[in-house]
Structure formats: C-alpha cells, structure tokens
Amino acid sequence: MIKVNIIAVGKLKEKYLKDAVAEYTKRISAYAKVNIIEVGEYRCGDNPSAAEIQQVLQREGEQIIAKIPKGSFVIPMCIEGKQKSSEEFSKEIEDITLTNSEITFVIGGSFGLSDEVKSLGKLKLSFSKMTFPHQLMRVILLEQIYRALSISNNSKYHK
Numbered sequence: 001m002i003k004v005n006i007i008a009v010g011k012l013k014e015k016y017l018k019d020a021v022a023e024y025t026k027r028i029s030a031y032a033k034v035n036i037i038e039v040g041e042y043r044c045g046d047n048p049s050a051a052e053i054q055q056v057l058q059r060e061g062e063q064i065i066a067k068i069p070k071g072s073f074v075i076p077m078c079i080e081g082k083q084k085s086s087e088e089f090s091k092e093i094e095d096i097t098l099t100n101s102e103i104t105f106v107i108g109g110s111f112g113l114s115d116e117v118k119s120l121g122k123l124k125l126s127f128s129k130m131t132f133p134h135q136l137m138r139v140i141l142l143e144q145i146y147r148a149l150s151i152s153n154n155s156k157y158h159k
Contacts, residue, residue, distance in 0.1 A: 002032045003102040004145060007067050008138050009060050009109035010041035017135055024142035031149040036138075039063035041109045053111050061114030064106055073100040074120045077107050077137065081124035090148035092123065105145075107137050 012018050025034045040063060042056040068074060073096050084092060096103055105125075106117060118124060127140060150157035 002097050003035065004028065004032045005035045005037060005069060005072060005102065005104040006107065006138065006141060007037045007039065007064050007104060008107040009039055009064070009134060011038050012135055012138065014135070017139055020139040021142060024139065024146050027146045028142065028149060031153060032145075034142075037067050039067060056109070057111055057114040058116075060109050061117045064108075064113070064117050065120070068104055068106075068120065069102060071100070072102040072104040073122055075103060075105045075123050075125050076113050076118045076121040077105060077126070077141065078113055078118055078121075078124050079126055079129070079131075080118075081121075081126035083126050083128070086144065086147050087151060089125075089144060090151035093145075093148050094152050096123075105141055107134055107141065109134055 012021065021036070025036070028034050039060065042059045044052040044056055048056075093103065106113060106121075108114075108117070127137075127144065132140065147157060
C-alpha cells in the first residue's frame with residue numbers, strides 16, 4: 001500500500017472543508033495510507049512589499065522542507081505546474097509507485113510556494129490556471145487522488 005502525504009500551509013477552519021477532507025481521506029484509505037501535515041501560515045499586512053512576501057515564502061518553505069519525508073516523491077502544487085486529465089494523473093501515480101512507495105504533495109499558502117520548495121519537485125502539478133483558496137485546494141487534491149486511485153483500481157467512481 002502506498003503512502004500519500006499532503007503538506008499544507010495553514011489549518012482548516014470551516015467545518016464543511018474538514019468534513020470533505022475526512023470523507024476523501026476515508027475513501028482513499030482503501031487504496032493508500034494518507035497523512036496530512038499542516039505547517040504554520042505566516043501573515044503580513046494588507047499591502048505587502050515584495051520583500052515581505054519573499055520572507056513569508058521563505059519561512060513557510062523552511063517548515064515545509066523540514067516535514068518532507070526522506071525518499072518521498074515530491075509534487076508541489078503550483079501555477080507553473082503541468083495540467084493533466086484525471087486519467088493522466090492516475091497513470092502518473094501508477095508510474096511513480098513503481099519506484100516510490102511514498103508521494104508527498106505540497107500546497108502552499110496565500111502567496112504560493114518558495115522556489116526552493118518547487119525545486120524539490122520531480123513533478124510540478126497544477127489543476128487549473130485559476131486561483132483557488134489553499135484550504136479548498138486540499139479538498140480538490142484529495143478528491144483527485146481518490147479519483148486517480150479509483151481509476152487505477154477499476155472502480156466505478158470515475159465515469
């Protein structure tokens with residue numbers, strides 16, 4: 001059984017998001033072990049300078065890097081990442097698990113991910129050119145992981 005880690009900046013506050021995360025985590029558990037790791041979100045003023053944003057990215061990045069398990073296949077979620085269909089994503093996970101038993105997805109905070117975190121990614125992934133709240137992205141990612149594993153296991157979930 002593969003292990004899927006999701007390192008995410010910030011804590012979920014809304015009950016509906018927590019419920020969705022719990023539901024998809026339960027569904028995924030039939031195929032993989034899921035570990036969600038939250039790291040602290042740094043804040044700055046309403047109109048931050050470029051230097052302040054870089055400081056936030058660096059601080060969050062340091063926390064993320066400290067939590068990435070050694071030997072794990074790292075996939076940063078970032079706007080410049082590749083977009084894939086659900087079937088392509090499923091195949092990608094299948095291919096990764098031929099050589100790695102552990103995959104770590106990384107979701108950044110409000111300003112995204114530091115270049116250092118992105119550089120650790122053997123695959124950078126984007127689900128859309130649109131911007132999503134990072135808390136909601138956790139639910140979207142879990143649903144797509146579940147869908148990908150369902151496709152790989154010939155489940156009826158994916159139509």
